[in-house]
Amino acid sequence: MMEGQPGFDPATRRAGVRRTVIILILVIAVILGLFLSQFL
Amino acid sequence: MAHASTQGHHDAHHEAPSGFFRRWFMSTNHKDIGTLYLIFAGLMFFIGGAMAMVIRAELFEPGMQLVQPYFFNELTTMHALVMIFGAIMPAFVGLANWMIPLMIGAPDMALPRMNNMSFWLLPFAFTILLSSFFLPGGAPAGGWTMYPPLSIQGGDGIAFLIFFVHLSGISSIMGAINIIATILNMRAPGMDLLKMPIFVWTWLITAFLLIAVMPVLAGGVTMLLTDKYFGTSFFNAAGGGDPVLFQHVFWFFGHPEVYIMILPAFGIISEVIPTFSRKPLFGYKAMVYATASIAFLSFIVWAHHMFTTGLPLGAELFFMYATMLIAVPTGVKVFNWVTTMWGGSLTFETPMLFAVAFVILFTIGGFSGIMLALVPADFQYQDTYFVVAHFHYVLVTGAAFGIMAGVYFWLPKWSGHMYSERWGKIHFWLSVISVNVLFFPMHFLGLAGMPRRIPDYNVAFADFNMISSIGGFVFGASQLIMVGNIIYTVFFAKRKASDRVWEGAKGLEWTVPSPAPHHTFSVPPVIDDSLLAHGDVSH
Amino acid sequence: MTQQGAYYVPHKSIWPIIGSVGLFVTMFGAAHWINGQTDLGRPMFFTGLAVIVFMMFGWFHSVIGESIRGSYNSQVDVSFRMGMMWFIFSEVMFFAAFFGALFYARNFSVPWLGGEGHGLFTHHYLWDHYTATWPTNGPGNIGGKFSVVAPWGLPLLNTLLLLSSSVTITIAHHALRAGRRRQLLVFQALTVLLGASFLYFQAHEYMEAYEHLNLTLHSGVYGSTFFMLTGFHGLHVTLGTIMLIIIWLRCAKGHFNRENHFGFEAVAWYWHFVDVVWLCLFLFVYIM
Numbered sequence: 001m002m003e004g005q006p007g008f009d010p011a012t013r014r015a016g017v018r019r020t021v022i023i024l025i026l027v028i029a030v031i032l033g034l035f036l037s038q039f040l
Numbered sequence: 041m042a043h044a045s046t047q048g049h050h051d052a053h054h055e056a057p058s059g060f061f062r063r064w065f066m067s068t069n070h071k072d073i074g075t076l077y078l079i080f081a082g083l084m085f086f087i088g089g090a091m092a093m094v095i096r097a098e099l100f101e102p103g104m105q106l107v108q109p110y111f112f113n114e115l116t117t118m119h120a121l122v123m124i125f126g127a128i129m130p131a132f133v134g135l136a137n138w139m140i141p142l143m144i145g146a147p148d149m150a151l152p153r154m155n156n157m158s159f160w161l162l163p164f165a166f167t168i169l170l171s172s173f174f175l176p177g178g179a180p181a182g183g184w185t186m187y188p189p190l191s192i193q194g195g196d197g198i199a200f201l202i203f204f205v206h207l208s209g210i211s212s213i214m215g216a217i218n219i220i221a222t223i224l225n226m227r228a229p230g231m232d233l234l235k236m237p238i239f240v241w242t243w244l245i246t247a248f249l250l251i252a253v254m255p256v257l258a259g260g261v262t263m264l265l266t267d268k269y270f271g272t273s274f275f276n277a278a279g280g281g282d283p284v285l286f287q288h289v290f291w292f293f294g295h296p297e298v299y300i301m302i303l304p305a306f307g308i309i310s311e312v313i314p315t316f317s318r319k320p321l322f323g324y325k326a327m328v329y330a331t332a333s334i335a336f337l338s339f340i341v342w343a344h345h346m347f348t349t350g351l352p353l354g355a356e357l358f359f360m361y362a363t364m365l366i367a368v369p370t371g372v373k374v375f376n377w378v379t380t381m382w383g384g385s386l387t388f389e390t391p392m393l394f395a396v397a398f399v400i401l402f403t404i405g406g407f408s409g410i411m412l413a414l415v416p417a418d419f420q421y422q423d424t425y426f427v428v429a430h431f432h433y434v435l436v437t438g439a440a441f442g443i444m445a446g447v448y449f450w451l452p453k454w455s456g457h458m459y460s461e462r463w464g465k466i467h468f469w470l471s472v473i474s475v476n477v478l479f480f481p482m483h484f485l486g487l488a489g490m491p492r493r494i495p496d497y498n499v500a501f502a503d504f505n506m507i508s509s510i511g512g513f514v515f516g517a518s519q520l521i522m523v524g525n526i527i528y529t530v531f532f533a534k535r536k537a538s539d540r541v542w543e544g545a546k547g548l549e550w551t552v553p554s555p556a557p558h559h560t561f562s563v564p565p566v567i568d569d570s571l572l573a574h575g576d577v578s579h
Numbered sequence: 580m581t582q583q584g585a586y587y588v589p590h591k592s593i594w595p596i597i598g599s600v601g602l603f604v605t606m607f608g609a610a611h612w613i614n615g616q617t618d619l620g621r622p623m624f625f626t627g628l629a630v631i632v633f634m635m636f637g638w639f640h641s642v643i644g645e646s647i648r649g650s651y652n653s654q655v656d657v658s659f660r661m662g663m664m665w666f667i668f669s670e671v672m673f674f675a676a677f678f679g680a681l682f683y684a685r686n687f688s689v690p691w692l693g694g695e696g697h698g699l700f701t702h703h704y705l706w707d708h709y710t711a712t713w714p715t716n717g718p719g720n721i722g723g724k725f726s727v728v729a730p731w732g733l734p735l736l737n738t739l740l741l742l743s744s745s746v747t748i749t750i751a752h753h754a755l756r757a758g759r760r761r762q763l764l765v766f767q768a769l770t771v772l773l774g775a776s777f778l779y780f781q782a783h784e785y786m787e788a789y790e791h792l793n794l795t796l797h798s799g800v801y802g803s804t805f806f807m808l809t810g811f812h813g814l815h816v817t818l819g820t821i822m823l824i825i826i827w828l829r830c831a832k833g834h835f836n837r838e839n840h841f842g843f844e845a846v847a848w849y850w851h852f853v854d855v856v857w858l859c860l861f862l863f864v865y866i867m
Contacts, residue, residue: 003458004538008318008385016388066591148588150658153638157595164603168610175614196614203606210602213669221661225654226586255669259676263807269613271722272796272803274680277701278719280800282688289676352697562585 068152077134084126091119096512112495113181120184132304142549145228150221158215165207172197188275192268202261209254216250230567242307253293260289291342299338305442316392317384318544323376330369363413390464394445405433426486452537456555459529470518477511546573594638601630663845681804716799725793730865744773767827774820
């Protein structure tokens with residue numbers, strides 16, 4: 001049984017982009033929070 | 041087409057691999073020799089990595105914990121030599137061995153026997169180098185740059201280091217000659233120079249750099265040898281020489297050397313990004329010209345490693361401006377990678393993740409390089425952890441990530457099996473996070489004035505060093521995941537890879553079966569331009 | 580070969596690994612030897628050299644055999660040519676390192692030590708009695724007073740010898756291409772003789788320098804650059820002469836024909852390269 005890369009699926013991609021953007025915002029929020037906490 | 045022609049050439053002449061010794065020690069097969077190179081590079085990656093772990097453990101807290109200061113110096117010296125000459129360079133030569141004949145439709149390397157000798161010199165060269173740990177006076181401890189007079193004031197190890205450089209230099213030169221002859225002479229009919237995959241182009245230029253500068257290093261270390269053992273005065277001011285002369289000779293080799301370690305990675309990234317963007321590479325010709333420009337500029341920037349040695353002002357200015365000029369062709373490359381992804385149908389399998397991380401993190405290393413290129417600023421950064429941060433961004437998240445992207449990208453073609461995507465992704469995320477935890481704080485340490493190559497430091501640097509060490513341990517440990525994944529893929533994986541492996545893959549190497557048979561393209565393939573990534577010269 | 584005209588990919592070969600072992604033993608031995616462990620180092624060094632010589636005989640034996648059997652097509656020939664060309668280029672860069680050291684010493688380090696430009700403070704604090712000259716053994720007078728080899732004596736003779744050897748090897752090459760066997764053998768032998776006499780006079784010059792001029796490897800930066808440059812050149816002439824002898828023997832055995840004689844050409848290229856290096860040496864080391 002041969003297996004290659006699964007084909008490109010726009011719907012999966014859209015979900016992936018949404019997930020990535022959410023994670024990025026969370027990471028930035030955490031880093032910003034850590035930074036600001038230095039001044040409290 | 042090309043595929044068909046690979047099936048019908050089971051010559052009686054080409055014996056099947058037989059006998060362990062005959063197959064691996066007497067090989068003339070580019071795939072077997074490529075495999076040997078890659079295994080050797082992996083081994084050296086872990087030996088050099090183990091040294092780095094000890095270094096980071098010693099630096100975990102201020103004060104002297106684990107090792108003697110002199111042994112610490114041996115470790116920093118040997119870590120660099122093992123990683124540069126043992127891990128990064130052989131890994132690239134291994135990839136070249138495996139992929140260049142497949143990519144250009146050649147039956148093998150141009151000079152197959154010499155190819156075997158290039159490889160087998162390396163284990164012996166490293167036997168000489170690593171044996172110096174057991175000598176009176178220990179391993180060389182004057183830094184991998186071997187600056188006199190410090191380097192020739194240590195123990196017996198320096199002679200072993202010098203002969204190691206000679207042996208591995210012979211190996212590199214023979215390897216580079218072979219690669220040039222292969223690319224220029226062995227292309228299948230119709231594989232014009234400007235239809236070649238970018239990886240082949242970058243290696244052609246890298247091989248030229250190798251032949252041009254490895255002999256210069258050999259000459260430089262020979263002068264070091266005669267200065268220590270035969271009473272010459274090349275680097276002795278009392279005899280009319282100059283220690284700074286060694287630095288000129290060394291960096292005339294050393295600066296092209298850093299491009300030797302990054303240009304093939306540029307090539308790999310330029311293969312991976314189009315494949316996973318399902319789009320041709322943006323600006324193929326611009327990429328070729330940018331690579332050539334970087335190679336040319338690499339010969340006229342060497343003294344930026346020596347700004348604080350008291351060069352004449354005119355030289356400082358020339359080398360500063362020439363160095364900053366390199367940002368232009370490098371910028372072209374980064375722009376083209378991003379533009380290739382722009383509007384593409386992107387998926388993020390492990391090779392692509394490493395490639396994207398490469399583009400971002402290598403660029404960070406490039407930016408700190410521009411900071412270091414400024415003469416007035418460099419007087420501050422010189423010999424601090426800022427420099428360490430800079431070259432680890434370009435060598436670890438640059439060169440090493442490029443190699444990892446290449447290994448995941450081509451492993452299905454080599455082994456015939458798909459690697460575990462889940463573990464590949466775990467490896468990537470652990471690596472990319474920990475490598476930044478490891479090296480990013482070093483920028484701050486350097487700007488605050490922490491010197492390189494010193495086993496102890498002011499308590500003011502304690503926090504960032506501890507963070508850095510934790511990142512280091514996680515990064516070191518996560519590389520074991522890659523080894524596990526490779527072993528699993530080669531020996532245990534059930535999923536057979538298709539010939540093309542990746543949906544967007546283009547080029548001759550994807551027309552042969554997976555795993556690639558022992559002998560491919562014994563008869564030059566008929567090249568159909570639509571199979572090639574750059575069959576249409578106009579883009 | 581099953582298909583006529585396909586690229587020749589050799590069988591498995593033992594010679595590369597033997598060569599690697601030979602080089603390893605030689606260098607490992609040399610490293611021990613110069614560090615004073617003579618008992619271990621010297622035998623290893625010479626054993627290694629013997630292994631390398633053995634490897635060269637074996638490897639060239641198989642290559643010559645394959646060549647005579649006609650295994651090599653024109654594409655293989657091009658690979659060999661490229662290999663030799665790029666090897667010579669790497670040799671050029673090796674010599675460039677030593678010429679670079681010479682130019683640096685003459686244009687920068689020695690004038691600076693004499694108090695010019697950037698050497699001001701070194702000169703002022705360490706050696707304010709020193710005036711920059713060339714030749715020099717530096718402000719420390721390393722190796723004691725010495726005099727230099729006069730360029731218009733032996734070095735001029737050596738220049739003429741090497742230049743005429745380039746002419747004779749070209750005549751031999753034309754003879755080979757025209758199929759004039761006798762002329763080929765005579766002129767190839769002449770080339771060997773000229774190379775060997777160069778080496779004889781060079782050795783004579785070295786003895787002269789050591790015994791009468793007090794010019795030694797220890798004579799500061801002048802002695803270092805002089806002996807390392809001429810020494811590495813002499814080593815290359817030695818190897819070149821050995822190669823010429825072997826090619827002469829192969830000519831005598833009839834290994835070459837009018838079209839196929841890359842072995843001859845490779846050695847001729849090498850010989851011309853050695854010749855050019857000598858011209859640079861004569862100009863920059865002896866005359867200027």
